[in-house]
Amino acid sequence: MFKLVSSIIDTVLGRKRALEVDEEDQELQGELQKKQKLNMSHRIKVSNLPIRELPAVKKYFKKLGYNRVKKAPDWDFGFITVDSEEEALKCLEIINSCTFRNRQLTGEYIAETEQEHRDRFMNNNRGKKGKKNQPMIDDKDDTRTAAEKLADQVTPLWRDPYDVQLVKKNRNGTKQLMNLKRKIQSLKDVRDESQRAWAFEKGSLPCEVLEPIASPQINGYRTKCEFTIGKNLDGEPTVGFLLGLYRDGITNVLEPSECLNVSDTAKQVAKAFGDYVRKSDLPVYDRVEKTGCWRGIMVKTQSTGDVLVLVQLRAADLTPERLEQEKKNLVHFWDQESGVSVTTLVFQVWNGNSNGITDKAPMETLTGDGYIYENVLGCRFRLSASAFFQVNTPAAELLYAKCAEWCSIDATKKTTLLDLCCGTGTIGITMAKSVDRVIGIEMVSEAIVDAKVNAKLNNVENVTYYANKVEDKIDVVTGEKNEEVIAVLDPPRNGVHASVIRAVREAEHIDRVVYISCDAKQALDNFVTLCRPQSNRFKGMPFKPTRAVSVDLFPHTEHCELMIEFVRQKPE
Ligand SMILES: C[S@@+](CC[C@H](N)C(=O)[O-])C[C@H]1O[C@@H](n2cnc3c(N)ncnc32)[C@H](O)[C@@H]1O
Numbered sequence: 001m002f003k004l005v006s007s008i009i010d011t012v013l014g015r016k017r018a019l020e021v022d023e024e025d026q027e028l029q030g031e032l033q034k035k036q037k038l039n040m041s042h043r044i045k046v047s048n049l050p051i052r053e054l055p056a057v058k059k060y061f062k063k064l065g066y067n068r069v070k071k072a073p074d075w076d077f078g079f080i081t082v083d084s085e086e087e088a089l090k091c092l093e094i095i096n097s098c099t100f101r102n103r104q105l106t107g108e109y110i111a112e113t114e115q116e117h118r119d120r121f122m123n124n125n126r127g128k129k130g131k132k133n134q135p136m137i138d139d140k141d142d143t144r145t146a147a148e149k150l151a152d153q154v155t156p157l158w159r160d161p162y163d164v165q166l167v168k169k170n171r172n173g174t175k176q177l178m179n180l181k182r183k184i185q186s187l188k189d190v191r192d193e194s195q196r197a198w199a200f201e202k203g204s205l206p207c208e209v210l211e212p213i214a215s216p217q218i219n220g221y222r223t224k225c226e227f228t229i230g231k232n233l234d235g236e237p238t239v240g241f242l243l244g245l246y247r248d249g250i251t252n253v254l255e256p257s258e259c260l261n262v263s264d265t266a267k268q269v270a271k272a273f274g275d276y277v278r279k280s281d282l283p284v285y286d287r288v289e290k291t292g293c294w295r296g297i298m299v300k301t302q303s304t305g306d307v308l309v310l311v312q313l314r315a316a317d318l319t320p321e322r323l324e325q326e327k328k329n330l331v332h333f334w335d336q337e338s339g340v341s342v343t344t345l346v347f348q349v350w351n352g353n354s355n356g357i358t359d360k361a362p363m364e365t366l367t368g369d370g371y372i373y374e375n376v377l378g379c380r381f382r383l384s385a386s387a388f389f390q391v392n393t394p395a396a397e398l399l400y401a402k403c404a405e406w407c408s409i410d411a412t413k414k415t416t417l418l419d420l421c422c423g424t425g426t427i428g429i430t431m432a433k434s435v436d437r438v439i440g441i442e443m444v445s446e447a448i449v450d451a452k453v454n455a456k457l458n459n460v461e462n463v464t465y466y467a468n469k470v471e472d473k474i475d476v477v478t479g480e481k482n483e484e485v486i487a488v489l490d491p492p493r494n495g496v497h498a499s500v501i502r503a504v505r506e507a508e509h510i511d512r513v514v515y516i517s518c519d520a521k522q523a524l525d526n527f528v529t530l531c532r533p534q535s536n537r538f539k540g541m542p543f544k545p546t547r548a549v550s551v552d553l554f555p556h557t558e559h560c561e562l563m564i565e566f567v568r569q570k571p572e
Pocket residue numbers: 388389390420421422423424425426427441442443444447468469470471490491492493496497500
């Protein structure tokens with residue numbers, strides 16, 4: 001055995017050695033065995049569990065002393081991970097004597113190396129049907145390279161020419177408009193039919209739909225990328241995207257070098273930091289075992305040339321001195337060695353279970369002042385690591401310009417623009433010069449701090465900001481005579497709570513709403529709430545759609561902004 005191990009080491013290290021087992025051999029052999037042990041995973045597969053009931057199952061195992069439990073809602077089995085063979089055998093014994101919800105549980109011990117674990121997941125996930133627009137993933141027929149698989153996942157439309165992508169996205173937008181019309185048609189108990197007459201007019205579309213607006217930049221347009229730090233298919237520490245879904249058990253990471261939407265600078269950042277992590281004595285974070293250190297990195301690359309890098313680390317096993325040392329190493333690396341010109345370096349320690357950059361842990365600025373700048377339609381904006389900002393600047397300019405055109409603006413009237421869900425103030429500030437006043441409402445108070453700074457930066461004085469929920473503050477303006485009040489509503493991907501839309505309806509001084517949606521399917525309920533005839537629950541005259549346009553901010557992906565103008569109906 002000694003000879004075998006020794007000869008393996010010889011082969012690996014490429015040296016010729018005597019057969020005698022000397023002290024050095026023993027040390028190396030010990031190290032190898034330790035390494036092999038460390039790389040083993042010990043899991044018990046528990047069968048005969050009820051499907052769903054995940055919290056109850058977890059609670060039950062926790063009582064038995066097992067916290068590391070994995071089970072998907074539709075599985076009738078789960079996995080308990082332990083640290084050693086000894087613990088696994090003990091766990092097996094316990095499980096085989098347990099009954100849960102009148103079911104006799106059975107356990108099976110699975111011991112495998114990290115590589116075997118990875119290979120099994122890759123094989124298990126073959127043969128599954130790919131997402132729409134993606135090729136079928138079949139074991140035998142799938143000839144795609146790993147980079148192509150990643151491209152299919154991150155940029156699923158990349159195989160289509162750009163004009164075809166645009167047609168598909170426009171079709172999606174019009175489909176949601178037709179759904180809106182259909183839903184309004186099918187409402188029951190409508191007291192005033194005239195309030196939905198528009199939905200019964202001839203034609204399938206409820207309003208004018210303009211030609212879709214293409215992104216001026218098709219590749220490398222993303223100004224913000226969040227990369228995972230993990231191991232690639234060869235087990236090497238890597239910075240990039242997860243290949244597959246974590247919930248399917250996939251934890252392999254691939255460099256983003258072939259991803260069309262990632263900027264060259266972000267690719268450079270990922271590559272450089274991959275080299276750093278590979279040389280580091282700190283291990284990468286293991287998402288299954290919840291151990292290790294290097295978790296993720298975010299990079300923002302603006303058209304001004306500014307670059308923000310945020311590094312996230314799990315530090316639960318590090319002494320305060322080691323943590324301080326690592327921060328110094330990072331500063332030195334990004335300043336002197338990375339080859340990337342970083343404007344500001346931000347650092348986050350996150351020991352929790354959730355993955356991704358989080359707002360639950362503070363961010364520490366290591367170099368620069370924590371801010372970068374972006375120019376939009378001649379205005380300058382200050383951005384922090386956590387602030388929302390559209391990720392495709394030239395396409396966002398086209399979106400905001402179109403929005404301004406639609407809000408424009410009857411010179412004979414006083415105009416108030418309500419920038420609802422205003423974030424850091426981009427929409428209101430770019431339009432402030434063409435209206436009498438802007439009111440910005442946003443529930444994240446840090447974003448409002450940024451918005452105020454941005455207004456100042458652009459010498460905008462006719463704007464007032466409120467750090468509140470829209471539904472609580474919308475009545476801050478009451479319409480004056482000869483005043484037009486226009487609301488621009490730019491909510492998160494899944495739209496806003498119905499109470500926000502009800503508040504907009506009830507604010508009778510609002511004449512028009514320009515709704516900017518980055519997922520029209522998810523926002524459909526909001527559109528319906530805005531347009532349904534009056535009732536006890538939905539007060540205020542309803543709106544109706546008058547024009548719509550798709551603006552593509554996300555080439556090669558299925559996402560697209562849909563902007564719809566809704567006009568308040570007048571009482572008969
Ligand atoms: C897509 S971002 C838009 C930001 C901004 N319009 C821009 O273009 O930079 C959506 C914003 O809506 C805010 N939000 C979501 N629900 C809200 C509510 N009920 N009241 C106020 N703000 C809300 C979020 O905090 C987030 O900043």
